[in-house]
Amino acid sequence: MSGRDRLIYLPLGGAGEIGMNAYVYGYGKPGKERLILVDIGIAFPDMASTPGVDIILADISWLSERLDRLEAVFITHGHEDHVGGIGHLYPQLQKPVHARKFTANLARRKLQEKGQDPSVVETAAPYPAMIEAGPFKVGFLPVSHSIPESNALVIDTPGGRIIHTGDFKIDRTPVVGEPFDDALWAEAAKPGIRALVCDSTNVFSKHPGRSEAEVAPNLKPLVAASKGMFVATTFASNVARLQSLAVAGEAAGRSICLMGRAMRRMTEAAREEGILTDFPKTISPEDAANVPRESLMLIVTGSQGERRAASAQLSRGKYFGMELKDGDTFLFSSKTIPGNEKEVAHIMNNLSEMGVDVVTDDDGLYHVSGHANRPDLETVHAITDPQIVIPMHGEHRHLREHAKVANALGRVGVVVPNGTMLELSGNAPKVVDHVETGRVYLDGSALVGQFDGVVRDRIRMALNGHVVVAVMVDDDNQILEDTWVDIRGLPEVVRGSAPLAEMMEEHLAGKLARVDTRTAGDDEKLEDLIVKGIRKVAQDEIGKRPEVTVLITRLAAE
Numbered sequence: 001m002s003g004r005d006r007l008i009y010l011p012l013g014g015a016g017e018i019g020m021n022a023y024v025y026g027y028g029k030p031g032k033e034r035l036i037l038v039d040i041g042i043a044f045p046d047m048a049s050t051p052g053v054d055i056i057l058a059d060i061s062w063l064s065e066r067l068d069r070l071e072a073v074f075i076t077h078g079h080e081d082h083v084g085g086i087g088h089l090y091p092q093l094q095k096p097v098h099a100r101k102f103t104a105n106l107a108r109r110k111l112q113e114k115g116q117d118p119s120v121v122e123t124a125a126p127y128p129a130m131i132e133a134g135p136f137k138v139g140f141l142p143v144s145h146s147i148p149e150s151n152a153l154v155i156d157t158p159g160g161r162i163i164h165t166g167d168f169k170i171d172r173t174p175v176v177g178e179p180f181d182d183a184l185w186a187e188a189a190k191p192g193i194r195a196l197v198c199d200s201t202n203v204f205s206k207h208p209g210r211s212e213a214e215v216a217p218n219l220k221p222l223v224a225a226s227k228g229m230f231v232a233t234t235f236a237s238n239v240a241r242l243q244s245l246a247v248a249g250e251a252a253g254r255s256i257c258l259m260g261r262a263m264r265r266m267t268e269a270a271r272e273e274g275i276l277t278d279f280p281k282t283i284s285p286e287d288a289a290n291v292p293r294e295s296l297m298l299i300v301t302g303s304q305g306e307r308r309a310a311s312a313q314l315s316r317g318k319y320f321g322m323e324l325k326d327g328d329t330f331l332f333s334s335k336t337i338p339g340n341e342k343e344v345a346h347i348m349n350n351l352s353e354m355g356v357d358v359v360t361d362d363d364g365l366y367h368v369s370g371h372a373n374r375p376d377l378e379t380v381h382a383i384t385d386p387q388i389v390i391p392m393h394g395e396h397r398h399l400r401e402h403a404k405v406a407n408a409l410g411r412v413g414v415v416v417p418n419g420t421m422l423e424l425s426g427n428a429p430k431v432v433d434h435v436e437t438g439r440v441y442l443d444g445s446a447l448v449g450q451f452d453g454v455v456r457d458r459i460r461m462a463l464n465g466h467v468v469v470a471v472m473v474d475d476d477n478q479i480l481e482d483t484w485v486d487i488r489g490l491p492e493v494v495r496g497s498a499p500l501a502e503m504m505e506e507h508l509a510g511k512l513a514r515v516d517t518r519t520a521g522d523d524e525k526l527e528d529l530i531v532k533g534i535r536k537v538a539q540d541e542i543g544k545r546p547e548v549t550v551l552i553t554r555l556a557a558e
Contacts (some may be wrong), residue, residue, distance in 0.1 A: 006030055006425040007159030009197065009390060009416065012437050013058030016396045018201060018337070019043035019081040020439070022058040023164065023392065026069075027135045027157045030432075034134035037063060037073045037093070038153060038164055042084035044304075045441075046339060051458045052443065057085045058157075059450065062541035064092040066447045071133035075099040076140075076166030077150035078106040078269075079237055083193040087114035097121045098131055101139055102149040105269040127154055127188060141188055142178040144171035146212075146370025147237040149178065150460060159425050160194030163384055167199050167393060169369065170376040173213035176240035176275060182383060195424050196386035200394030200402040201371035208375045210368040212240045213485055215333070218365040219248040228327040230254065231295040231313045234334045235302040236262035239270045239369070241333055242299060242486040249297035250280040257288040259310040259320065260301025285320035305343025315350035326355030333366045374405065375466075379411055388429050389413045390422070424444040457547070465489035465546040467504065467534050471526070473555045477517040480555075482507050485534070487546075494541045504537045510520065523552055 007027050014021030020043040026033030034255050040060075045053040057212050063070060075083050083103060087110035091096075097202055099107055108118035123130060127139035139154040145167050155162040172179045172216050202209070223230055230249065236243045242263070248254045258264055270276040302309025311330075313319035324330070348358050362368040372380065381389065391402035398495045399415045406413030414429050416422050416424050421433035439450040448454045466488045485504045494500050511533050517525040519525045527550040535545045 003029060004425075005158065006033070006423050006432075007157050007194070008033055008421055008423055008432070009162075009195070010062075010421045010435065011416060011418050012060055012063065012435075013043075013418060014039070014041065014081070014130045015392045015394075015399065015420075016344055017043065018394060018398075020056060020058045020085075021082050021393060022060060022085070023197070024063060025136070025155060025162065025164075027159055033069065034136070034153075035066065035070045036138070037062070037070065037095075037132055039076055039166075040073060040085040040089055041079070041081035042088075042091075043081065043439075044160065044306075047458075050441065051462060053441045053455060054444065055084065055126075055441065055442045057088055057440045057447075059436075059440050060089060060092060061434045062437070067092075067094065070095050071136065072131075072138075074099045074138055074153055075103050077145060078103040078147050078220055079167065082166070083107050083110065085117060085489075086110050088121070088447065088553075090114075090116050090483050095120075096133075098124045098138070098140075100124055100126065100149040100151055102269060102273045102275055104293060105273055106265075109265065109269070114553075119253065126144075126151070129185070130154075130156065139188075143168040144174045144177065144238070145169060148176055148218075148239050148270060149273075154188050160387075161189065161191050162195045162197060162424075163193055163386070164197045165380065167201070167371060168380075169372045170379060171209070171211045172215075173211045175212045175216065176243055176270075185380070185383050193384045193386040194383050195388040195390055195429075196381065197390045197392050198377065198380065198402065199371055200391040200398040200431070202369055202373045203377060203394065203398050203402045203405065205369075205389075206371035206375070207373060209371075209373045210364075211307075212244075212368055215241065215366060215368055216244040216247065219244055219333075220251055222329075222331070222359065222366070223248040223254070223297065224252045226252075226329040228329065229296050229298065229322075229324065230329050230331070231298040231300060231314065231324065232331040233300050234332075234367070235303055236260060236266050236301050238334075239266060239276060241367075242267060243276065245299050245333065246280040246282070248522075250295070250362050254295055254297040255288065255291045255299050256280050256282045257285055257296065258282050258300075259285055259298055259322075259386060262383065263299065263301050263310075285322065289321040293325070293328070299430060302347070303332060303344075304337055304340045305345075305347055307343070312347055315347040315354075322356050324351065324356050327357075328355075329357045329359060331359045331366060335361065335367055335369060354443055377402065377405060378409065380492040381406065381411065383396050386411060388424065390416050390429075392416075395501050402420060411491065461489060461547050464544050465538075466549070467538070467546045468549045468551065469504075469508070469530050469534060470551040471512070471530065472554070473509075473520055474554060474555045477521040479512045479515060479520050481509065483512060490538070490544065490546060491542055500541060503541065507537045508533050526552060528549075 300310035302311030389406035403413030
């Protein structure tokens with residue numbers, strides 16, 4: 001092993017997927033590098049692949065096993081896929097956390113909710129201020145995005161300067177928050193950039209990105225022309241959009257009510273940190289119930305179809321005493337994230353059945369993306385002029401396309417999926433290791449591993465049903481006759497009227513009557529025989545192989 005120092009990049013989440021961002025940088029002797037972590041985010045589950053799971057986090061076992069080498073954690077911005085894991089995973093990190101004031105506010109709230117010490121989060125000043133962390137100096141370079149105080153990171157190391165963009169777009173009129181500052185970015189790039197680690201979300205969008213300021217003028221006439229109650233949903237973190245919606249509602253003479261915990265939390269944090277200074281006055285959901293429908297505007301959570309969010313609740317009936325009716329208007333001022341289409345469509349159809357007019361962004365009037373399109377990516381490549389471009393924050397197809405863009409512009413583009421350790425020292429980047437990465441599920445209040453079997457068992461039960469068999473064996477290893485079967489998730493009757501459970505009990509009775517005492521005395525053999533018998537009946541009658549739980553009770557001699 002070489003004794004020279006090296007600079008490494010290792011994504012543990014967010015490279016090859018959208019969400020769950022967690023990126024490690026290291027500098028030092030191979031295997032002894034001092035490390036920093038950039039972002040610690042979450043992803044959201046779906047019923048098809050992760051039933052019952054609350055959130056999904058990156059597996060940071062590799063990092064926690066090297067905790068003595070970790071210097072600090074840096075959070076680029078306040079979106080859940082970048083900061084949402086801090087409360088759950090901080091016990092595995094136990095290092096200082098650095099973020100700008102708005103993001104720091106959100107991170108402290110998350111730590112407090114989980115009983116962690118919020119004082120570990122230190123508020124950072126914007127670039128050119130730099131924070132020392134071992135061999136690293138890190139600065140928060142302001143950038144525009146769909147949440148206030150988003151930042152790229154300027155990461156100085158003895159092996160060269162890196163710019164880690166975080167999520168960004170080029171927006172010089174963002175309504176709320178800091179505009180993209182070309183001159184400041186050019187200043188940060190002056191010493192030369194070894195690597196640009198860059199957002200890839202919208203690499204396939206070939207038209208220039210649009211400013212948040214373009215949305216507000218379209219909202220006002222829409223709200224003003226609407227009859228009945230007006231309801232709008234958007235990403236709770238898009239404080240600029242919340243402001244534009246509220247201003248449009250106020251201009252139409254409507255009282256404004258925010259519904260949803262995330263919506264209230266974001267606006268509270270923005271007010272506390274001086275980011276929202278002229279947000280229209282809002283009323284509580286309780287007071288909103290007494291306002292005439294034509295004079296009320298609700299701004300609600302749930303733009304992605306989340307079942308427990310306000311949008312879904314309203315689509316199913318009453319929520320906080322509010323009920324949508326024929327002639328009301330519901331605006332989706334958002335883009336549906338891939339994978340959420342079914343849930344969002346279900347809400348829209350429920351609303352339509354109520355007679356509610358549903359308005360979406362199909363015409364591009366009521367939403368703009370917070371991510372850089374291809375022309376904007378090319379602009380940032382040109383401003384920073386990096387030696388290497390490493391695409392991140394995207395599915396594999398996004399990373400690969402972004403690398404092609406970089407190569408076409410005369411730079412070295414490298415696809416680095418999760419678990420790939422890339423050395424950035426020397427004349428060319430090279431893969432030096434692959435580490436085990438994966439996912440951790442928050443299941444209720446417990447963290448369970450991706451391969452622990454909890455979710456797998458749920459999926460199997462959902463697909464195949466579940467049968468419980470209770471059997472009693474006396475002290476002479478004789479099986480008693482009253483074996484009991486209970487079924488869940490399977491048809492109760494087959495062949496017109498025959499109860500499936502009784503058919504299984506009859507089949508087992510015949511098999512168990514012929515069992516010898518050696519088999520009856522061995523739990524493993526007896527269970528295997530019963531499982532095979534149950535599955536044979538199910539396969540013959542309904543074409544299913546259910547999950548089977550066998551409860552063996554052994555009676556002791558008196």
